[in-house]
Amino acid sequence: MMGGAGRVHWRYTLKLRLTLFLLGASLLSLLTHATWTFWPWPALAPLFGMQAPDPWSPWALLLTAVLVLPGIWGLAHVLLAPLTRLIRALEGTVLSYRDGEFSSVITAQAPTGLSELAELLRLHHELGHALREQRHHLAQRELLLDTVVQNTPVALVLTDTQDRIAYANLAARHLLDQGRSLSGRVLTEVLQRAPDDLREALAQPQDGLFSVMVDQQEERFHLSIKDFQLQGQPHRLRLMRRMTRELSRQEVASWKRVIRVMSHELNNSLAPISSLAHSGAELARRGQMERIPGVFASIGERAAHLHAFLAGYASVAKLPAPVLTPVDWAHFLEGLSVHYRFTRDGATPTAMGSFDAGQMEQALINLLKNAHESGSAPEAVSLKVEALRDEWRVEVADRGPGMNEAQLSQALLPFYSTKRSGSGLGLALAREIAEAHGGRILMGNRDGGGLWVAVSFPMGE
Structure with a gap:
């Protein structure tokens, strides 16, 4: 309501001043025209040997305009001079604001009688003060940010x-x-x-x-x-x-984890071997030679298990650089199915892939092995190959129990396994192979139960 009243009052004041100005100009024009066409100039003209002009002739009207316009112009200049100065001051400060300078202050006063312009001037001063305050606070924040970034x-x-x-x-x-x-x-x-x-x-x-x-x-x-x-x-x-210190801590933690896993596995193998060797010696002492071949067979099994375990570590540590060659996806998947059974999800790509077939086969064998050992039905294990923009994506999925958030966050770490007899090297080796190809490995839980693991790598030329 106050804003509406202010606008009505503003219009009324300016209209009133304009009406009075036009009325005064009209009266001045009429008085000037009447002075030399009706009275007293027509009465004085014969004394000077001149003829009184016709009030409605074009020359009379033109002479009136010539005499009146300078007076009206001067009157308008006097009345509008304070308003003109104020407008110019406002223009100057607005240009300063546009250029990012907020220190300009208007010193001009509003014309007497126009309280609305005084209110406008007051609001303009408040705007300038607010902009200066914001500029000051922004400068302080920029200084703080620059100090933090610099140090x-x-x-x-x-x-x-x-x-x-x-x-x-x-x-x-x-x-x-x-x-x-x-x-x-x-x-x-x-x-x-x-x-x-x-x-x-x-x-x-x-x-x-x-x-x-x-x-x-x-x-x-x-x-x-x-x-x-x-x-x-x-x-x-x-x-x-x-990252030197952080990587050093991670390296130490990794070595500790390696030592723990290897110590556990070596103890699990060496303890039975030692016990079997003692049992074999005791059987030989007693002359029970028929049982000794079984003891040696058990020692051989434990030694073979230990050899396979150490070979798995060596495969991660000695992974060679991949040799990229053109690979036909249909032939590659057919060879892969010989090792583990899976259902193909979607059509087989007709375009040739470009990757190290031996390494990629080893990575996918590990993923299929994990899928079959998850407790999923064999027919529920699926494999899908698709082209996404400029990369290939190979996804292996199962219907096992999946993983919780903690397990998902650590599943790709070497030596981490959710299985009691697992070495934790399958996913780690698959990750090494994917990254060696310039790609990555991702995993997550499926809707309805199960896990998906995807290997993505560039298509190449």
């Missing part, structure tokens, strides 16, 4: 489409160019004097790990790359996090 141990480099460095924090400056400023320089030029591993890592368009000598010590870094739009322009952000 974080994560090296941060922001580049534009021309690979020119737009921003680099202290850690990045120390890592790339011994603390020198990097802003405005081209990244490739900065990296010319950098170590080869660092230069090769930053040239890659994907995340990864690399090593570099820092302060005469080898440090491991994780590189993370993110592309995004900044002020309407594409930029690339590279984050390099020092």
Whole structure:
């Protein structure tokens, strides 16, 4: 209600002033025209030997306009001068706001009698004050953010489409160019004097790990790359996090886990072998030679189990680089079905794959073996091959009990197994093979029960 009343009052005041101005201009025009066409000029004209003009002649009207317009113009200038100054001041401050300068203050006063303009001026002052406060708070937040980013141990480099460095924090400056400023320089030029591993890592368009000598010590870094739009322009952000200490902790934890698993498995094999050897010696002493072949057979079985266990570890540690060759999917799946039974889900791709057939077969054999050992019905184990954009996806699914969240989070770790007799190497080896092909392995629970495990890797050329 107050806002509506203010608008009505504003219109009324301006209209009233305009009406009075037009009325005054009209009266001035009529008085001027009457003065020299009716009285007193017609009475005085004969004294000067002149003839009184015709009041309605074009020349009389034109002369009236010539005499009246300068007076009206001057009157309008006097009345509107304060309003003109105020409008110009408002224009100046608006232009300052547009340019990001909020310190401008209007010193002009509103014209007398126009309280609405005084209210507008007051609101404008409040707007300027609010903008200055926001600018101050924004500057404080930017300062805080810059302080945090500059002092974080994560090296941060922001580049534009021309690979020119737009921003680099202290850690990045120390890592790339011994603390020198990097802003405005081209990244490739900065990296010319950098170590080869660092230069090769930053040239890659994907995340990864690399090593570099820092302060005469080898440090491991994780590189993370993110592309995004900044002020309407594409930029690339590279984050390099020092991982040496973290990886060392993980390495120690992995070795401890390896030692625990191997110790357990060796004890499980060596203890029965020792017991069987003692039993064989006792049988030989008693002369019960007919039972000795059985003892040796049991020792052989335990030794073979131990050999297979150690061979599994060696297969993970000595995985060779994959040799990519064209592979026909129909022939490949037919050979795979010889090892484990499965149902094909969907059509077999007609396009040729490009991967190391031997390694990929070993990875899928491990996945099929796990699916059959999950308790799933053999006919419920399925395998699906599909092309997704620029990568192949091979999925093995079963109808076993699945896994809980804790098991899913650790299932791909080496030596972790949900089976009492499992070595925890099947999924780990499949993961190594997938990553060696430039891919990854994913897994999750199925709707209705069961587990799916998918190997994805690039299609290649």
